[in-house]
Amino acid sequence: MTEPLALRRIRVVLSRPSHPGNIGAAARAMKTMGLHQLVLVSPKEFPSAEATARASGATDVLENARVVDSLEEALAGTVMAAAFTSRIREMCAAPRWASEASGELLSFAGQGDVAIVFGNETFGLSNEEVMLCQRAVTIPANPEYASLNLGAAVQVIAYELRRTALEGRLAPLPQALGEVAPHEDVERLIAHFERAMIASGFLDPDKPRRLIPRLRRLFGRAAVEREEVAILRGMLASFEPKVDRNTRDF
Amino acid sequence: MTEPLALRRIRVVLSRPSHPGNIGAAARAMKTMGLHQLVLVSPKEFPSAEATARASGATDVLENARVVDSLEEALAGTVMAAAFTSRIREMCAAPRWASEASGELLSFAGQGDVAIVFGNETFGLSNEEVMLCQRAVTIPANPEYASLNLGAAVQVIAYELRRTALEGRLAPLPQALGEVAPHEDVERLIAHFERAMIASGFLDPDKPRRLIPRLRRLFGRAAVEREEVAILRGMLASFEPKVDRNTRDF
Numbered sequence: 001m002t003e004p005l006a007l008r009r010i011r012v013v014l015s016r017p018s019h020p021g022n023i024g025a026a027a028r029a030m031k032t033m034g035l036h037q038l039v040l041v042s043p044k045e046f047p048s049a050e051a052t053a054r055a056s057g058a059t060d061v062l063e064n065a066r067v068v069d070s071l072e073e074a075l076a077g078t079v080m081a082a083a084f085t086s087r088i089r090e091m092c093a094a095p096r097w098a099s100e101a102s103g104e105l106l107s108f109a110g111q112g113d114v115a116i117v118f119g120n121e122t123f124g125l126s127n128e129e130v131m132l133c134q135r136a137v138t139i140p141a142n143p144e145y146a147s148l149n150l151g152a153a154v155q156v157i158a159y160e161l162r163r164t165a166l167e168g169r170l171a172p173l174p175q176a177l178g179e180v181a182p183h184e185d186v187e188r189l190i191a192h193f194e195r196a197m198i199a200s201g202f203l204d205p206d207k208p209r210r211l212i213p214r215l216r217r218l219f220g221r222a223a224v225e226r227e228e229v230a231i232l233r234g235m236l237a238s239f240e241p242k243v244d245r246n247t248r249d250f
Numbered sequence: 251m252t253e254p255l256a257l258r259r260i261r262v263v264l265s266r267p268s269h270p271g272n273i274g275a276a277a278r279a280m281k282t283m284g285l286h287q288l289v290l291v292s293p294k295e296f297p298s299a300e301a302t303a304r305a306s307g308a309t310d311v312l313e314n315a316r317v318v319d320s321l322e323e324a325l326a327g328t329v330m331a332a333a334f335t336s337r338i339r340e341m342c343a344a345p346r347w348a349s350e351a352s353g354e355l356l357s358f359a360g361q362g363d364v365a366i367v368f369g370n371e372t373f374g375l376s377n378e379e380v381m382l383c384q385r386a387v388t389i390p391a392n393p394e395y396a397s398l399n400l401g402a403a404v405q406v407i408a409y410e411l412r413r414t415a416l417e418g419r420l421a422p423l424p425q426a427l428g429e430v431a432p433h434e435d436v437e438r439l440i441a442h443f444e445r446a447m448i449a450s451g452f453l454d455p456d457k458p459r460r461l462i463p464r465l466r467r468l469f470g471r472a473a474v475e476r477e478e479v480a481i482l483r484g485m486l487a488s489f490e491p492k493v494d495r496n497t498r499d500f
Contacts, residue, residue: 003392029402034392057397099413139409140416142253142284147307152279152405155398159389159406163349166390 003034004165009109011037012154013074013081013117015129020045022121024054024062025151031058033158034165037113038065039074054151071117071129072187079112079180080105080223082135084153085125086146091213092130093220095138098157102164105135108223111180116157121150131213132183134220178225189229190216196236253284254415259359261287262404263324263331263367265379270295272371274304274312275401281308283408287363288315289324304401321367321379322437329362329430330355330473332385334403335375336396341463342380343470345388348407352414355385358473361430366407371400381463382433384470428475439479440466446486 012030017023023046027038038061040046046067055062068074075081082105088094108114117133119125130136139156141148148156181189194212197203203211224232262280267273273296277288288311290296296317305312318324325331332355338344358364367383369375380386389406391398398406431439444462447453453461474482 003394025399025402028397028399031395032391032398032402056399057395097413140412141282142412144253145281145307147278148282148405149275149278149306149401151399152275152282152402155402155405156409159409162390162392163347 004106004162006106006109006165007034007162008036009113010035010105010158010161011039011074011078011113011115012158013039013041013071013115014043014150014154015041015071015074015117015125016043016120016123017118017150018044018121019150020048020051021054022150023048023065024051024056024058025149026118026154027051027055027061027065028058029151029155030158031061033155033162035158035161036061036064038062039115040065040067041071041074042069043067071132072184074117075115075132075183077113078115078183080108080135081115081117081133081183082137083125083130083133084116084118084138084157085130085136086138086141087124089127089130089136091210091217092127093134093136093217095136098137098139098160099164101135101137102160105137106161106165108180112182116161118150118153131216132187134223178227180223181226181229185226185229186219186224189224189233190219192233192236196239199240254356254412256356256359256415257284257412258286259363260285260355260408260411261289261324261328261363261365262408263289263291263321263365264293264400264404265291265321265324265367265375266293266370266373267368267400268294268371269400270298270301271304272400273298273315274301274306274308275399276368276404277301277305277311277315278308279401279405280408281311283405283412285408285411286311286314288312289365290315290317291321291324292319293317321382322434324367325365325382325433327363328365328433330358330385331365331367331383331433332387333375333380333383334366334368334388334407335380335386336388336391337374339377339380341460341467342377343384343386343467345386348387348389348410349414351385351387352410355387356411356415358430362432366411368400368403381466384473428477430473431476431479435476435479436469436474439474439483440469442483442486446489449490 051062052059086095105114193215198205301312302309336345355364443465448455
């Protein structure tokens, strides 16, 4: 059995985990399924002896884990991010079953890193966090008791990705034939839209009418290409009133 | 989403678990996927505060758990049992991927209880334990690190069963059109064969030549029917030398 390389491109992102034991359990779950990239957003306690104990033989995953301050940072460099959530939220991608979504996620992994984002044990992911992800993924839990342990959730998702990779069931990508833009480029594009629309008077920051979330959803769904980002930003720049070039980009 | 009733017929059997925390994690994993029957074979420590803590909201599964002394007892009343093991063992059913095996297991659940048997955290299942099961099931773990935590393994298997049940992908049963015999009837049948073959001189207890394991494998594969058990036992009885009828059955 050859190890599927796409799994090396999967980042497991744990956002604000409270219990270090769950970080260890997640690391162990990842490694059993051939996943290695762990990113922790503001963990309550890490490194931790409890995490190491629960990781068992997967301490290498813990040792290589990156700790960052924000989900944006965790997603930098990814071409796709999926939020693990069962809730349907306005302005966010509707959750799909992991068994259906994993083929597309692995196809994106052919282009670059793909993140699966798990929320805090008690509060889950915020709407803002889910909106930073272009996809949402869930599993068909018991509606009367859907409370998977964080490590168990990572185990099931990692298992689905591995199973799909081994079965070679890669889904065709959406019509993004070129190179998909990394997360931070898309964020800059959206920020550029916002700035341009405010400047033009189309977007009133006091009454934003969900214009930005809608744009975000559109670009997320489409998996926008690098070249498309360049075109759109060039277009936006052409609409802007002349400003000091040094302050334009951010 | 209607809860699939077949899942109520699934028994999760943990054989000789060492860590009470894993029992709690297994209970939680089961409940999230709609499984409720937990059977513990000689647990090192149970009940336990640690198990209860790790079970989180699934303490009802722990409270209803049955504790027994042997795997035979745990399997009594089942029409099918699958061992969770990745090792290929002589005289035992070859392990199949859970994603492939779950359809058949759920079909058997239409007839009666179906057990999934998990071994000790360190030693796994013994050959003797696997031989008591008619099927073996595994998941495609990383060959370089396949050490799933016990609770995580239960989570993945329970997930596969639930996913399959919800998708309605029930596999056709083998040609067992009648009522499948429960575990203990098949065990009595095999014991009857053994006794008859010893009496006839075909089986030398000092040189058993794996005759019994082969019969066990055959009947396990076939999922023998109640009526077939009756026919075979009647046939065996007809071969036996006359003995005191009171001692014949056991």
